[in-house]
Amino acid sequence: MDLATLETWFDALLEGQPLPAPVPGEPPLVQKLRRLEAQCADQRQARKRKREALQELTDSLVHLASLDFDLPPFQGTGDDLVDAARYGVHIMAEELRHAQLSLEEARDAALAANRAKSTFLANMSHELRTPLNAIIGYCELVLEDLPDRDELVQVQKASHHLLSLLSDLLDLSKIEAGRIELAMRPVPVDQLLVEVSETVAPLARAKGLALRQAPPTVTLAAWADAARLRQVLLNLVGNAVKYTERGSVDVTAGLDAGRGPWIEIRDTGIGIPADRMESIFEPFVRVDDHSTAPGTGLGLAISARLCRMMGGEVTVVSELGVGSTFRVALQPPPAEEAACPVR
DSSP states (O other): OOHHHHHHHHHHHHHTOOOOOOOTTOOHHHHHHHHHHHHHHHHHHHHHHHHHHHHHHHHHHHHHTTOSSOOOOOOSOHHHHHHHHHHHHHHHHHHHHHHHHHHHHHHHHHHHHHHHHHHHHHHHHHHHHHHHHHHHHHHHHHHHHOTTOHHHHHHHHHHHHHHHHHHHHHHHHHHHHTOOOOOEEEEEHHHHHHHHHHHHHHHHHHTTOEEEEOOOSSOOEEEEEHHHHHHHHHHHHHHHHHTOSSSEEEEEEEEOTTSOEEEEEEEOSOOOOGGGTTTTTSTTOOSOTTOOSOOOSOHHHHHHHHHHHTTOEEEEEEETTTEEEEEEEOOOOOHHHHTSOOO
């Protein structure tokens, strides 16, 4: 091979042009040139694939960033395309940053509105409770002298019902505003269950239901606010009676080894639809929207949140048309309080 032919072959390699077809008996130098040609072809294909991949990446980033303009196809070396991809990432990051700022502003506005709502509800409930208590008091005074006035009895019942609704609104607004203060201490669970059952028993008897409260086999103490725990249990047992037309309501309690006391309220009522199992602990959600039973759908929401504040939880297992079982899991008294007598 002469020098001119060799120079032509090198130029072809540099320009990416194919070499002449091989012929038998080529010298070693020509064979090396052909191997070099194959390597150059592989490198060209690799650069092409890299360029296409980077272009696809850039297009995807531009699309994700929701830009309103189209970038022209990038030409040039691999470094240029990498820079273009980095530019696309930068644009996307900026768009995401602005979106995050907008979401944070919307969140702050929603939180401020929610706080304002909670404050308004708390103030309104407080202002309405004062005259209602006066109405109830005057009704009781008049009924002492005129015990047979059914109209006054109805006014008194309606006032108590409205006061109960306002108390629920006030509790919910305080919980949402973080203004609930708990007096945590050891609470005798068995004694509290007796009190709750005695309170709800008249309503159960009026509906012909069997309300059974099984005494715990061991002395149970919970670390809780006694008044708030009583409120939770009254709500759960009262709901069981309210939504049960026939059958029974059973209240049991026990102790989980290594954990704390639990209380279960089992009824033979209407049950809870599967699609409402997750939402019944949200405010203003009722088990049955068509039920004529009184209530606003606040009791379960308040009960669940109060239990969480006391370190416990409320869970439910239910079957539609068969009944429901609500379980209240509580914390045991801390070690330094365990030796103190429960109150």
